[in-house]
Amino acid sequence: MITVTVRQNEKKEIRSFTVEGHANFAKKGSDIVCAGVSAVTFGSVNAVEVLTGTVLKITEGGEGGYLRCEVPKLPKQTEEKVQLLLKGMLVALETIERDYSDYITITFK
Secondary structure (H helix, E strand, O other): OEEEEEEEOOOOOEEEEEEEOOOOOOOOOOOHHHHHHHHHHHHHHHHHHHHHOOOOEEEEEOOOOEEEEEOOOOOHHHHHHHHHHHHHHHHHHHHHHHHOOOOEEEEEO
């Protein structure tokens, strides 16, 4: 199972997210859930960095399926752009969770 943990502040801004595990929906190389989650998360991180110029603090771990992303303190205008992109990522992940809830779960803290 893939677990996504999203940490938000009191304003519901995303401060960090962690993605851990493997879906085990299908064998390696054919797992559409893992591929979808990877595409959404890495695409969103890349979009934040390219479109806003923000360098996120990223920690990755190979075979275990691990990605942690922390959002640094940012000027208001940049923060708003970063949050929009990350909230778009969440919408995509929640769509995957809705259709494949046996393989991915999202929690908010």
